Amino acid sequence: MILANTGQYEPNCLVINESHHIRVTVLCYDRAQRDSFIKNQSRMAYAQLIAMKLPIGSGAVESTVRRVVNLRLKGPSLFWCRARAEAILLVRSYYKAGRWNNVETYGDFTPCSAGSLTGKMGTRLVQTMLKAADVAMNRIPTLRRGFNRVFYNYLSRLDRGGNVILMNYGYADLDPQAAVMPMEAQDEPDRLCLQLYHRVAGSLDLQGKDVLEVGSGRGGGASYVKRALGPASVTGVDYSIEAVRFCQEHHKLDGLRYVHGDAEDLPFEEGSFDAVYNIESSHCYGNMRTFLGEVHQVLRPGGQFSWADFRTPVEMEGLRGIIREVGFEILRDELITPQVKASMARQQSRNQALIQKLVPRFAHGVFRNFAGVEGTLVYDRFASGERQYMHLVMRKRVS
Numbered sequence: 303m304i305l306a307n308t309g310q311y312e313p314n315c316l317v318i319n320e321s322h323h324i325r326v327t328v329l330c331y332d333r334a335q336r337d338s339f340i341k342n343q344s345r346m347a348y349a350q351l352i353a354m355k356l357p358i359g360s361g362a363v364e365s366t367v368r369r370v371v372n373l374r375l376k377g378p379s380l381f382w383c384r385a386r387a388e389a390i391l392l393v394r395s396y397y398k399a400g401r402w403n404n405v406e407t408y409g410d411f412t413p414c415s416a417g418s419l420t421g422k423m424g425t426r427l428v429q430t431m432l433k434a435a436d437v438a439m440n441r442i443p444t445l446r447r448g449f450n451r452v453f454y455n456y457l458s459r460l461d462r463g464g465n466v467i468l469m470n471y472g473y474a475d476l477d478p479q480a481a482v483m484p485m486e487a488q489d490e491p492d493r494l495c496l497q498l499y500h501r502v503a504g505s506l507d508l509q510g511k512d513v514l515e516v517g518s519g520r521g522g523g524a525s526y527v528k529r530a531l532g533p534a535s536v537t538g539v540d541y542s543i544e545a546v547r548f549c550q551e552h553h554k555l556d557g558l559r560y561v562h563g564d565a566e567d568l569p570f571e572e573g574s575f576d577a578v579y580n581i582e583s584s585h586c587y588g589n590m591r592t593f594l595g596e597v598h599q600v601l602r603p604g605g606q607f608s609w610a611d612f613r614t615p616v617e618m619e620g621l622r623g624i625i626r627e628v629g630f631e632i633l634r635d636e637l638i639t640p641q642v643k644a645s646m647a648r649q650q651s652r653n654q655a656l657i658q659k660l661v662p663r664f665a666h667g668v669f670r671n672f673a674g675v676e677g678t679l680v681y682d683r684f685a686s687g688e689r690q691y692m693h694l695v696m697r698k699r700v701s
């Protein structure tokens with residue numbers, strides 16, 4: 303990066319050019335400051351530094367050099383690509399030093415996606431950070447709840463157009479001879495996600511029943527259940543207010559409603575529903591016992607609950623114990639990881655395309671992981687068996 307006198311006298315203005323495509327114009331506090339930079343050029347051996355293509359200037363700029371060195375040696379805290387790191391740090395250091403009251407930038411200063419940091423290194427970095435975040439969220443349930451609330455609200459804001467109305471990993475039958483599930487044309491793009499709904503909600507007899515979906519997300523699943531499985535009513539509840547608003551505007555059907563509420567404090571009277579289902583949402587909750595207690599309470603006696611989500615085998619053992627203690631009997635307990643993995647593999651290109659279209663570059667790494675794209679932490683955990691995708695059907699015991 304080269305600090306250059308523009309040649310013409312522009313009051314309070316210095317232009318800092320990178321030899322290639324980045325250009326930064328810095329407005330100094332005042333003319334005296336600008337003059338002082340220019341006057342001190344000899345003290346700083348600028349000519350030599352310019353020849354070496356290193357940043358030059360006084361205080362703040364030297365601190366940029368240190369920052370770049372620190373960044374390179376200690377690892378970046380943000381996913382900046384190398385080509386932009388110096389420029390971004392330089393601008394930041396101006397702010398930090400409080401030496402300029404105005405900074406104008408030209409060129410592309412947006413942070414790069416992790417992938418472009420330096421290929422594999424960037425991806426590894428994101429995975430390491432996500433792993434650390436995952437450990438922290440497992441230890442601190444309030445952190446998990448808080449993060450997920452922010453994340454799902456953000457996701458809803460990114461997609462006001464309704465490109466994404468389902469957010470699960472889907473279900474693909476492994477038997478190539480298996481009959482293809484009939485589906486309305488409007489549902490075809492979301493076939494795999496809806497097949498998971500069909501497997502989970504469809505394992506309950508919902509004909510003429512009052513049904514609750516906890517964690518209804520962007521609402522495509524509840525809409526499908528209402529249209530395809532014949533319940534009298536379907537209520538979707540979700541604690542992302544943005545998602546609920548989206549659903550209320552996007553999915554309008556008689557007998558279908560979306561309500562804002564928390565799985566761990568359901569906003570319904572005791573015994574309001576005949577059946578409840580919950581798909582790929584409970585891993586976000588703070589306390590499974592509280593959630594199961596809430597489901598138990600809103601179910602009518604003998605009512606059924608169908609649940610699907612991922613857990614480690616050890617977590618599953620604990621969960622089965624809690625389910626029984628809360629007052630459910632387990633009617634079905636099946637591992638569906640292979641079918642979910644097969645679906646994830648088939649959704650790769652669609653998910654990648656959606657991320658490209660909707661998500662700002664700096665968040666690509668997080669969203670690729672969320673979508674379970676190949677090579678991410680989520681994908682690897684299913685592949686290694688560290689995480690299992692389970693489906694359980696339970697009945698509220700009649701005492």
Ligand SMILES: C[S@@+](CC[C@H](N)C(=O)[O-])C[C@H]1O[C@@H](n2cnc3c(N)ncnc32)[C@H](O)[C@@H]1O
Nearest residue numbers: 454468469470517519540541542564565583586
């Ligand atoms: C991965 S999405 C799945 C959504 C939907 N079941 C589907 O398959 O498309 C998880 C959803 O759970 C919701 N969620 C997370 N924690 C919740 C809570 N405590 N109460 C209600 N909803 C919650 C999120 O807002 C998000 O919409």
